[in-house]
Amino acid sequence: MSVTAAKGFTAAGIAAGIKESGSPDLALVVNQGPRLAAAGVFTANRVKAAPVLWSQQVLRGGQVSAVVLNSGGANACTGPEGFQDTHATAEKAAEALGHSAAEIAVASTGLIGVRLPMGKLLTGIEKAAVELSPHGGEKAAIAIKTTDTVHKTAVAQGEGWTVGGMAKGAGMLAPGLATMLVVLTTDADVDAAGLDDALRAATRTTFDRVDSDGCMSTNDTVLLLASGACGITPQQTEFAEAVRTVCDDLARQLIGDAEGASKDIRIEVVGAATEDDAVEVGRSIARNNLLKCAIHGEDPNWGRVLSAIGTTSAAFDPDKLGVAINGVWVCKNGSVGEDRDLVDMRYREVRITADLAEGSETAVIWANDLTADYVHENSAYSS
């Protein structure tokens, strides 16, 4: 279903030859209107890839008629020449589709610091334009994979309207915003401001709370495009909830397919004085390599949770902290709690609850364990 679940969109995914493997590497998503409203959220990394700089400029107009996405190269840290490559990509898509380049967003993913093979990319755009179809969402989702083992799509239905989307991302996955590319589409009749509100609210508690490996990408991009093709304008809260549902689903799929991971770790911080405190503590726990190793070894080593909490600026009293792993309160009042042998960690999902005992705010951060496979995948070759 993916990005073509909503009416008014066509998509394609092809092999343009950017990847040496010959796997699909170029996707095109086209909004056929009548509306061309769009919103976007991009990486908070201050080193931004050329396609991010380009698409941020495009989004300022609030209209996107098409998105060109490629895997096989991030086009990040490629200087003015890299930016010209992105510009040429948009121009070629504009020519092939009869659109304006100023309304064409571009997203790239792959190795940083290498120019894209522009001859193959531009020829690929012509080929993809010919293959555009209202059933092309699946192929587009496949073409944006890098080290992803599966393609990721999600859909939420309103009354008469739909929000669908696709995502890629498996490493360098700590969106502040993740190398995470997401395109969401809807046939609801929502203007750019409504899309922006819904998208920012959704990403704040979904993609922004995924922290697979603590590494923030230069290319993270989440786009939401509305065609208005169903002619219905939903209640904003209802629409925002649908967007959040799709983002949450895709975010969980990202964590579930993270490089080398054997566990998905749901870290819930409760009893925080503020939501910011809860997020800071959750992220600190999520990024603790020793804890991530312990979880991999199915070892309920709660001391590593406390050592991570202790590095934050959140409000807490060390003697009141509590930690539960898979529901067993192994740490109470900052000290030894229930028997750690009661903790069953055989399953892929591991739930850690950290109670700061300071207030009633909470946050959930999703992370992965740290495995020898992660090390192997990220040391064996440039990716």
Added chain:
Amino acid sequence: MSVTAAKGFTAAGIAAGIKESGSPDLALVVNQGPRLAAAGVFTANRVKAAPVLWSQQVLRGGQVSAVVLNSGGANACTGPEGFQDTHATAEKAAEALGHSAAEIAVASTGLIGVRLPMGKLLTGIEKAAVELSPHGGEKAAIAIKTTDTVHKTAVAQGEGWTVGGMAKGAGMLAPGLATMLVVLTTDADVDAAGLDDALRAATRTTFDRVDSDGCMSTNDTVLLLASGACGITPQQTEFAEAVRTVCDDLARQLIGDAEGASKDIRIEVVGAATEDDAVEVGRSIARNNLLKCAIHGEDPNWGRVLSAIGTTSAAFDPDKLGVAINGVWVCKNGSVGEDRDLVDMRYREVRITADLAEGSETAVIWANDLTADYVHENSAYSS
């Protein structure tokens, strides 16, 4: 040589049975005066182990007559009972040595969240007191090892005076301050304030700039004890430099023996607007798991350096950043620089230089690569 290189100190290291393996696990360092001046620097982790809380209290008086150190258990997150255990440790040492407990520092290292076997520990103190010797420094250094594969000692000589020391630490090694215990001794006649100045200045640019695995311990302790036994008061700058030399030597030994590491990474940030910027950027690079994996794979993946710089608040222009790996400027002006194939990464030490092109401040952070052995060592058992 170790802590008994300086005159006026005796030490012992024995097996008290705290470790199930039967390896040495208890050390005693005694200052025989005439001076008992001391200074200490402790973990910045807000969750502090009982011995840290105790020793901070002792150090307030500026006098330390002895230090009891144990491996085999961190006595962290053990509640009021854990603090009582530390108190009882100091009392037993006071009794055995004929000192006051209020002048006895305690340091522990090992698993967090487990009570120490106090019977064995107290009996061990009696045994260690009998074995105290002016040649006991080596044995003391051996008794504080946990996952360390070698014991670490260092010595610097002034004119007629000496600074010596021992350290342990192999994991949870990101001192802000490192599970790192360090005891330094000197026979120079320096008061507590002079020791404190020298120690803080030294740790700020040595232990505080080691970041093996991004994980800050609950137990980090660095103590500097002066006996005054040589009767010489050195120039403060000369003394401070000797302390810094010993700290720097021990800090490098910690990185060289970090859990599972195959590379020691020297990250030098240059061209920074402020020293704080340089340290923030250096630490962000040091903590980037993807880069750490790339270094393990001997892959000069400089894009991961830029993505790490981009997450900081330091002053820089993405289009002016430069990165050299082992002297080859693979990134210039934020884009592709010299041929990455020129980089030779076969040796254990890897040098990364990041040029922020904003000023003249610099900082050096030492880190390690991320390896399957690190994952194995930290997932295979609670440590």
